[in-house]
Amino acid sequence: MDTPTPLYLTRQIRAIEAAAFQREPSYAVMTRAGRAAARWLDGVAPGGGTLLFVAGPGNNGGDALVAATMLHRAGRAVRVWLLAPPERLPADASQAWHDACVAKVPTDILPPPAPAAGMAPYVLPAFPPRMSAIVDGLLGIGLSRAVEGDLVTVIEQLNHAPVPRFALDIPSGLQADTGVAQQAIRATATLTFIGAKPGLYTGQGRDFAGTVSTDDLGLPLPDGVTAEIMLNEPACFAHALPARLHASHKGSFGNLAIIGGDAGMCGAPLLGARAALRLGAGRVHVGFLNDAPPAFDVQHPELMLRAASQIDRAAMDAIVLGPGMGQGTRAQPWLDLLNAGTPRTARHVLDADALNLLAQARTPPHLNEQDVLTPHPLEAARLLSGNIAMVQTDRLAAARALSKRYGAVSVLKGSGTVVAAPDGRLAINPTGNAALATAGTGDVLAGMTGALLAQGMPGWEAALAAVWLHGAAADRLVAQGAGMAGLAAGDLACAARAVYRELVELMQGSPGL
Numbered sequence: 001m002d003t004p005t006p007l008y009l010t011r012q013i014r015a016i017e018a019a020a021f022q023r024e025p026s027y028a029v030m031t032r033a034g035r036a037a038a039r040w041l042d043g044v045a046p047g048g049g050t051l052l053f054v055a056g057p058g059n060n061g062g063d064a065l066v067a068a069t070m071l072h073r074a075g076r077a078v079r080v081w082l083l084a085p086p087e088r089l090p091a092d093a094s095q096a097w098h099d100a101c102v103a104k105v106p107t108d109i110l111p112p113p114a115p116a117a118g119m120a121p122y123v124l125p126a127f128p129p130r131m132s133a134i135v136d137g138l139l140g141i142g143l144s145r146a147v148e149g150d151l152v153t154v155i156e157q158l159n160h161a162p163v164p165r166f167a168l169d170i171p172s173g174l175q176a177d178t179g180v181a182q183q184a185i186r187a188t189a190t191l192t193f194i195g196a197k198p199g200l201y202t203g204q205g206r207d208f209a210g211t212v213s214t215d216d217l218g219l220p221l222p223d224g225v226t227a228e229i230m231l232n233e234p235a236c237f238a239h240a241l242p243a244r245l246h247a248s249h250k251g252s253f254g255n256l257a258i259i260g261g262d263a264g265m266c267g268a269p270l271l272g273a274r275a276a277l278r279l280g281a282g283r284v285h286v287g288f289l290n291d292a293p294p295a296f297d298v299q300h301p302e303l304m305l306r307a308a309s310q311i312d313r314a315a316m317d318a319i320v321l322g323p324g325m326g327q328g329t330r331a332q333p334w335l336d337l338l339n340a341g342t343p344r345t346a347r348h349v350l351d352a353d354a355l356n357l358l359a360q361a362r363t364p365p366h367l368n369e370q371d372v373l374t375p376h377p378l379e380a381a382r383l384l385s386g387n388i389a390m391v392q393t394d395r396l397a398a399a400r401a402l403s404k405r406y407g408a409v410s411v412l413k414g415s416g417t418v419v420a421a422p423d424g425r426l427a428i429n430p431t432g433n434a435a436l437a438t439a440g441t442g443d444v445l446a447g448m449t450g451a452l453l454a455q456g457m458p459g460w461e462a463a464l465a466a467v468w469l470h471g472a473a474a475d476r477l478v479a480q481g482a483g484m485a486g487l488a489a490g491d492l493a494c495a496a497r498a499v500y501r502e503l504v505e506l507m508q509g510s511p512g513l
C-alpha cells in the first residue's frame with residue numbers, strides 16, 4: 001500500500017524551493033517544472049488543435065512559457081498570451097520569455113489586467129482558430145490577494161471557452177492553503193509542482209482543480225519541513241481496520257448504540273444503525289427519544305430498537321449521539337452524562353443536535369481523543385462561537401481549533417472533509433462527491449464511525465476510515481449511475497460494505513469479511 005500523500009502549505013513549498021535554490025540555479029528548477037508540464041500536457045490535452053498558454057506576471061507564467069517552448073519545439077501547435085509587460089517579469093520568467101522568443105513561439109503581449117475594473121470591460125482577443133485547450137499559467141502560489149478588477153473578467157472569459165483548461169501548479173485565483181476562491185480558473189485537470197497543496201482538495205478546490213497530479217520536480221524535503229497535513233488515503237488507517245478472526249462471535253465486534261430519533265425524526269438513527277450494521281458492528285441498538293419507538297426495523301430486523309432510557313449505557317463500546325435527537329429535555333441528559341466525573345466506557349460520536357447542545361453547554365463535557373465530533377460548517381461555527389464564513393475561510397484551522405477546544409477528533413464535513421486530532425494531526429479526505437449533499441448522509445457517516453469505534457479502532461483511524469469509505473461509497477454509486485442527483489442516504493451502506501471488503505482484501509490478500 002502506498003504511503004499517504006503529504007500536503008504542503010505555501011510557506012513549506014517556499015522552504016523546499018529555497019533549499020533547492022541553494023544547490024542549483026532557480027531556472028533549472030523552472031525548466032524541470034516546464035518540462036513536467038509539457039510532458040503532462042502532451043498526454044492529457046487534446047491533440048489536433050492549438051494549445052493556448054495564458055501566462056501571468058510571475059513565475060507561474062514562466063512555467064507556462066517553458067512548457068509552451070518545449071511543445072512548440074516538439075512540433076505541437078501552441079500560442080502564448082502574455083498578460084504582463086515582458087520587461088517587468090521576475091528573472092526566471094523573463095529568461096523563459098527570452099527562450100520562447102528565440103524559439104519563435106507564436107506570442108501575443110496583451111495589456112496587463114488593471115487591478116480595478118475600468119469603464120470599459122477588459123476583452124480578450126479572439127481565441128486562436130482550432131484552439132483545443134487552454135493552459136493556465138496566470139497565477140500560482142504567489143497569489144497575494146483576492147482576484148479583482150480586470151482579472152475577474154479575464155478569468156470569466158477563459159472559463160467560458162468551450163475547451164478543457166489545464167492549470168499549472170494551481171488554478172489561478174485559488175488559494176493554495178485554504179481552497180478559498182472568489183474567482184478562479186475552472187480547470188479540467190491540474191499539475192501541481194513540488195508537493196500537493198491542501199487548497200486543491202478542500203473548500204472550492206475540488207471544483208476548480210479537476211483531476212490533480214503532482215510532480216515533485218525531484219526536490220527533497222529539507223531539514224525543518226515536515227508534512228503536517230495528509231491526504232486521507234487507506235494507508236492512513238488500513239493498519240487499524242478491525243481483524244476478523246475465524247474464532248470470533250458477535251461480541252467480538254462491539255456493542256453500538258445510536259441515540260436520537262425524537263418525534264418525527266425516527267429515520268435518522270435508523271439510517272445510522274443500518275450503516276453501522278453494514279460496517280461490521282457486532283450488535284447495533286437504537287435508543288429512541290420519542291414516546292412511541294418502532295418495535296422493529298422492517299428492513300433490518302437485526303437492529304435492536306427500544307426507548308433510549310432502556311439502553312444499557314455501561315454495556316456499550318460506542319455510542320452515537322445526535323441523529324434526529326432534537327434539543328429537547330430528553331436529549332440533554334445524554335450530554336450531561338459526558339461530564340467529568342460520570343464514569344463511562346463507551347467512546348462517543350457526537351453529531352447533529354448533540355453538537356448544538358455541546359455548543360450551548362456551560363461546562364464543557366469530558367471528551368477525549370477516542371471520541372469523534374462530526375459537524376457540518378454551521379455546527380462547527382456554533383461550536384467555535386463563530387460564523388460559517390469564518391469556518392469556510394480556513395477549514396483546516398477550524399477543524400484544528402475544534403479538536404483543540406473539545407479534546408476530541410473532529411470531522412469537519414463539506415467538500416474536502418477535514419479530519420483533525422487533538423494532537424494537531426490533520427487530514428483532508430479526497431473521496432466523495434456532490435451526491436452526498438442530501439439529507440441523511442450525515443447520519444450514515446455517524447453510524448459508520450460508531451461501528452468502527454465499537455470494533456476497537458482508535459478515534460483518529462476510525463474517523464479517517466469512516467469518512468473515506470463513506471465518500472468512496474458515493475463515488476462508486478455515482479460511477480454506477482446512481483446520482484449525482486437522487487442518491488438516497490440509505491443507498492450508501494451496502495456500497496460502503498463493498499468498498500470496505502475490497503480494502504480488506506487488498507490489505508490481507510484474501511477475502512476478509
Ligand SMILES: NC(=O)C1=CN([C@@H]2O[C@H](COP(=O)(O)OP(=O)(O)OC[C@H]3O[C@@H](n4cnc5c(N)ncnc54)[C@H](OP(=O)(O)O)[C@@H]3O)[C@@H](O)[C@H]2O)[C@@H](O)CC1
Pocket residue numbers: 017026027029030033056057058059060061063090092138139140141142143144145146147148151168169170193
Ligand atoms: N522560480 C522558480 O524557479 C519556480 C517557480 N515555480 C512556479 O512559480 C510560481 C510562483 O511564482 P511567483 O512567486 O512568481 O508567483 P505567481 O503565482 O506567478 O504570481 C505572482 C505575481 O502575481 C501577482 N499577483 C498576486 N496576486 C494577484 C492578484 N490577486 N491579482 C493580480 N495579480 C496578482 C503578483 O503581484 P504582486 O503581489 O507582487 O503585486 C506577482 O506579480 C509557482 O506557483 C510555480 O508555478 C515552480 O515551478 C518552481 C520553480
Ligand SMILES: [K+]
Pocket residue numbers: 060136137138139140167168169170171172
Ligand atoms: K495557474
